[in-house]
Amino acid sequence: MEFVVVGAGMAGAFLALALGRQGHTVTVYERRPDPRVNAVHTTSMNLGLSERGLKALERLGLRQEITRHVSPMRGRLVHNQDKSLRFSTYGDGGILAIQRHDLGVQLIEAATRSANVRFVFDTRCVGIDKDLPAADFVSESGNAFTVTPDVIVGADGAFSVVRKHMQRDERADFHQEFLDWGWRELHIPAAADGSHRMADDVFHLWPRGETMMFAHPNLDGSFTCSCVLPFEGPRSFDALRTSDDVESLFRELFPDVLDLVPDVGKVFLDQPTFKLVTTRTSPWHHDGKVVLIGDACHAVYPFLAQGMNAAFEDGLELADSFAARPDSPRAAVERFYQRRKPHTDALAEMSRQNFAELRDTVRSPGVRLEKACDVVLEKVLRHRWMPLHAMITNTTMPYADARAKAHRQRRILQGAAAAIGAVALGGLIRRFR
């Protein structure tokens, strides 16, 4: 079959690879320039790649190749305000930090090893006719053209143009919510000798209630930090107007980073602020002719570090669905939807909860106690008990199943606490009788 994929982000590039391997003809159109020739290597965002993403890459024989370019993180290191540190392990597996740019280049290179896969850059989709189907593009140079493949895939991210056109005049459910928090990126350069200036094998976290920061190690000795702040209020992007404002915030909340980022005040103010959105929608497809994957149909808050991992799972499932129903594209996309939707909904919900939890890590001893019990029980009941975070990160258990299992475990934990309480109370009563 002939596919047109809109967007060469994580979802689009991976899907092109998967479909190409199955012998389909695939053309990917991307509005940005080709990252392979784009020499300006931006010290770009990096992403956490975990078991789900790795398994998906493994299915396509890419696991080895890609894990040559990653920084493994074996757990989370919390930086307290008094500069003390607290480490908690990710358990088996851990998470790998990888630069978005590098991963993109590798996926595109792997995909184009199939002669039937082609990427066209600097070319923006401006609309589709979902019934033909046809997709309209305009290139950077102003050249407008239309293509008419068998299937159009919208892999064009959270603000998908394909989605908008596909759902026009349909009874489409659509939910979009933004966090009142945004983020800016900072860069901690390598030391003079090229080494890392903090532990290089962990995910660094500075939880400060309304404000937080985290950092991933890079292979070149540097770190990429994300500062998460509210948009409005006393300690917000809005309130930080001068270098002095920024520096005094860092001195108070992130004292151990202040010296690691040269000229942090000015650098911080020069960075753009990114928003954080979660979207949920249906339908994901139209008549076997148009289908959405990745952030185009389920953008989630990034604090569980799963969006790209889920996009890879989408890509495999969609390619598998076309293989399972070669007779009917309509049945294939419906199969894909049925198999993925409950899980991406669960992921969205867990990502939302996780943000609140992360924000409150500093405050809530209850959450911390539960987490501690979780980890102890995992040790004792090995393989029969697993903290939610471990199920999400270290396994490929479908998201909704992980959530259900975590609910069950939570009830057991609470039941046990109640039983212990009852026994204790019984003892107390006996003493006083």
Add this chain to the structure above:
Amino acid sequence: MEFVVVGAGMAGAFLALALGRQGHTVTVYERRPDPRVNAVHTTSMNLGLSERGLKALERLGLRQEITRHVSPMRGRLVHNQDKSLRFSTYGDGGILAIQRHDLGVQLIEAATRSANVRFVFDTRCVGIDKDLPAADFVSESGNAFTVTPDVIVGADGAFSVVRKHMQRDERADFHQEFLDWGWRELHIPAAADGSHRMADDVFHLWPRGETMMFAHPNLDGSFTCSCVLPFEGPRSFDALRTSDDVESLFRELFPDVLDLVPDVGKVFLDQPTFKLVTTRTSPWHHDGKVVLIGDACHAVYPFLAQGMNAAFEDGLELADSFAARPDSPRAAVERFYQRRKPHTDALAEMSRQNFAELRDTVRSPGVRLEKACDVVLEKVLRHRWMPLHAMITNTTMPYADARAKAHRQRRILQGAAAAIGAVALGGLIRRFR
């Protein structure tokens, strides 16, 4: 101040009236033709006008004038499938049925009695600049122009263009859901002598589970019926292809209507199908320069018959807010938002629940028993106990307060049931001891 209102529907026409009375300059632009000159009096939709809407009209001195053109409905008459009937009263007040077209004309005529209010028809808003603010229009004849008032009001309904432009690039929450049910209108003409062919002082309801129909009386002896069916499935719009299909459905489910609508099969197939959408969003305003009212910021499922009533409440509150804060449009629109948002959210939720309830009226004796208790308690505890439907329809108690009171009452009812159950159980145990 100078206002531009986009949309001369229920919300826009009412607001123009309210703002005009306060001496503001108001121009309303509407894409449709002027209903006053539009001689083709469509046997249009009619709407239930209840206490909230009436109180709002009363504040503007229009209650008398408008209630001259209505058909009062003192309760609900359920038509069972075996043609038997079951009546339940709406209590004090009741609901008035009014033709949307007539009400629109009256509001426009009342508004234009103020020399400072002007309506421009056949003119569509195609975009706004929210920061100037400026609004771009194109008239039916293709004439394009821009206006730059102090404030732009988006009263352009559920698919608001003003909202879309106002929220672009903002962190706007937006939720949209469609029912899997749609509706078509039918018309029961008057008898030969001009009289009504069913009771003319009630709201008629034919609940049939997945399918339902209801009818409002008109002043001219006719009725306007709405048939609500699923879009897909065995008994759906999709499944009704021929006149025979339609007639046999009516013969089975609505036998008493079959003979009242001449040529029902053909007429039904010729009607357009309307969708039912609920939307929830925020923000409702931008910087004191743009603000939304009515369906543009809160479309609800129509089964509680409150959308227009709520739009009138919006109009009053917005005009009052500009009067309360003449110093600051920004403070005025924020006041409006704070005062309305919790209530329109509550209305949306109750409208959603009400649809399920209405659909299940036939099936659930539990719901019916609770309703019966509600009505009895209302009689006994007069003014201290009130069924939810009565609070919504017969009072102006803010929606969220009505919902909270209903929750309290429900808990009392369930507590009482549990107590009665316990006493009964106690008796049983005593007997068997």
